[in-house]
Amino acid sequence: MIDQKTVNIKGTDYLITQLPAMKGVRVFKVLVKFIGPAFATFQKDQDLSGAMTALFDNIDATPVEGLLQELMSTVSKGSVAVNFDSEFAGEYDRLFLLSKEVVEFNFGSVFTLLGSDTSIATL
Numbered sequence: 001m002i003d004q005k006t007v008n009i010k011g012t013d014y015l016i017t018q019l020p021a022m023k024g025v026r027v028f029k030v031l032v033k034f035i036g037p038a039f040a041t042f043q044k045d046q047d048l049s050g051a052m053t054a055l056f057d058n059i060d061a062t063p064v065e066g067l068l069q070e071l072m073s074t075v076s077k078g079s080v081a082v083n084f085d086s087e088f089a090g091e092y093d094r095l096f097l098l099s100k101e102v103v104e105f106n107f108g109s110v111f112t113l114l115g116s117d118t119s120i121a122t123l
Contacts, residue, residue: 002017002018002020003017003018003105004016004017004018005101005105007098007101009094009097009098009101010091010093010094010097012077012094013077013078014075014076014077014082014098014101015075015076015077015078016074016075016101016102016105017074017075017076018074018105018106019070019073019074019106023070023073024106024107026070027067027070027071027106028107028110030062030063030066030067030070031067031103031107033062034055034059034062034064034067035055038051038052038055039051068084068095068099069084071099071102071103072084072087072095072098072099072102074102075098075102
């Protein structure tokens with residue numbers, strides 16, 4: 001069963017619907033490629049600065065724009081799908097806060113399974 005969760009980001013309610021399994025696996029592969037090195041650095045040394053450096057060093061190696069659009073693809077505002085371009089124009093903080101919620105909702109259990117006491121969304 002696909003679950004849903006409502007979150008409030010900067011005064012706006014968004015409904016997150018879990019990614020279907022095949023799409024979720026595809027998104028997870030890209031997500032791990034993008035933030036995996038930063039997460040590993042943070043888990044090893046608890047060094048946020050080193051983790052951020054690893055993240056920014058890896059930013060061109062993955063299709064970040066597509067990843068963010070995929071993460072937002074199951075987010076709606078009321079009963080209307082979020083229009084990625086107009087919803088987040090000039091509101092990148094809102095995009096990243098909402099992306100964090102989508103990642104936690106869809107993939108948080110994976111990091112618990114791996115024995116992590118730190119969420120991937122902490123980065």
